[in-house]
Amino acid sequence: MNGLYQTFAITLMNLRSLPARIGPSLVIVVGIAGVVAVLVSLLSMAKGFSATLNGVSDEGRVVVLRGGSTDEMSSGIGTQQARLIVTKPGVAREDNDALAAGETYVIADIPKRGNESPANLPLRGVEPTSFAVRDEVRIVQGRNIKFGRYELIAGVKAANQFQGLDVGNRLPLRGVDWEVVGLFETGGTIHESETWVDNALLVSNLNRGGGYTSMIVKLESPLDYDQFKQALDDDPQLETNPIRESDYYSGQSEGMTGLIENFGYSVGFVMAIGAVFAALNTMYSAVSTRSVEIATLRALGFGSTPVVISVMVEALVLASLGGAIGAGLAFGFFNGYTASTMGGTFSQVSFDFAVTEDLIVRGILWSLFIGLIGGLVPSIAAARQPVTVALRGM
Structure with missing residues (x-):
């Protein structure tokens, strides 16, 4: 039987069964949506702060300071x-x-x-x-x-x-x-x-x-x-220090922008660990409840590789859905939100959060990474389970 056809058939079967497993599936979606929403929101803060300072972009102006x-x-x-x-x-x-x-x-x-x-x-x-x-x-x-x-x-x-x-x-x-x-x-x-x-x-x-x-x-x-x-x-x-105005304000933004980005990724990483465990638990549960189905398909000639791919696709679909929801929430609640923080001269700088396209893409890629890790181990376990052992559960 053609491997591509096998992969398509098993994947379609898995996706069609999602409504019957709506509770466990929502655990993955909601968990990853939370991770992405927090990550994108924090990064949009750094993006907005940087854009405010780097918005002074006239290369023909120079700030002259004392040496x-x-x-x-x-x-x-x-x-x-x-x-x-x-x-x-x-x-x-x-x-x-x-x-x-x-x-x-x-x-x-x-x-x-x-x-x-x-x-x-x-x-x-x-x-x-x-x-x-x-x-x-x-x-x-x-x-x-x-x-x-x-x-x-x-x-x-x-x-x-x-x-x-x-x-x-x-x-x-x-x-x-x-x-x-x-x-x-x-x-x-x-x-x-x-x-x-x-x-x-x-x-x-x-x-x-x-x-x-x-x-x-x-x-x-x-x-x-x-x-x-x-x-x-x-x-x-x-005795002077002349600096292009764009370079001057870019330098002022680097420290705070880097701090916010590092904090955002740190929080996102910690939350991602929790989301990965939730995905692992849900995908293991999904594989366990369908172990007889999977074993039957393999007994009929379906290969182990299509099984692995089908479970991975399911995890990635749920992860991407969660990522899209999380990015959408971040955009809806924080894009354009005005805040202020301390600038490089110890004065208040007001700026707007900026949920840009690249941050949305970054958030969805982060969700796919979580889905990849969360689905990899259960998919391999499903493929490696002996057919005879799984069929005894009938």
Whole structure:
């Protein structure tokens, strides 16, 4: 008898008998669905956090930090240094003015909505040219700040997470009441988790005597980066660390993204062990209840290989069903869900969970792996059982 036909016949018989074994089958489906739902949900958190920071992807912008610094919080750029930086080759210009801005990045303790405990709200002092350099900024409610006034605009995600950031409110920060005059979007990037104010007023309020924590510079072309960096390195009056903006934020996201992914896989692995044992128990039970059927088929000339394959197919079908349900649950409940966590500068970063296609595929592949392990041993046991021993059970 043709081996392919045998495999098809036994597999079809097994699948047709699933409704009669709905209880044990649901154990596999529900168990694996839970594993995949948790795994995909945790990985979507890492994916969303990474996407928020890596969304700042203009290769033609450079963050200039003090030499030896790796983030804005630990950096400092003097006013005289800033004047020298904007004279370097490769800096883009508009109406003969350099498209560059000195900015000051600090954090403020503001309670989150629904929670009186203070959290770290990012506060960025900006200059008028900041908006020309970051041309993705869009005011979506209210208006932009007027420089020289104690006014503040908030990213939409910061406004959703923190108290007091509604347009028209006055927010006490660093001893001064700042009026919230607008909300802005930047296409879902990390800047939507920040609040922006007049840099000169912020620095004065902080008693820093001028200067910035960093500079943001727009180049004429992304290809000018090496030339610009070399010019900064060659100037003995400067000690700077220029980083492409995309690389800067990518580096900020790596640690947290890796931590979340490792945690997700660890939890998924532990849960998968339980799901494998559930699958083993269910498949052993299924094989045991049909041992006489299997032995009869083998006595009629069916080979052991079709038996192994048929049991494996059944396990994989149940596993893939569980994987699809789990991925669907993760997508339905968590895709687009907004959360916040601590970023690389110890400030709150708001981001949306992102259940992407590759995460769904990853979850279903994980479910198939569980089904493969859970069905392999019972299928081999079914094929190796002596026909005479099984037929005695009749």
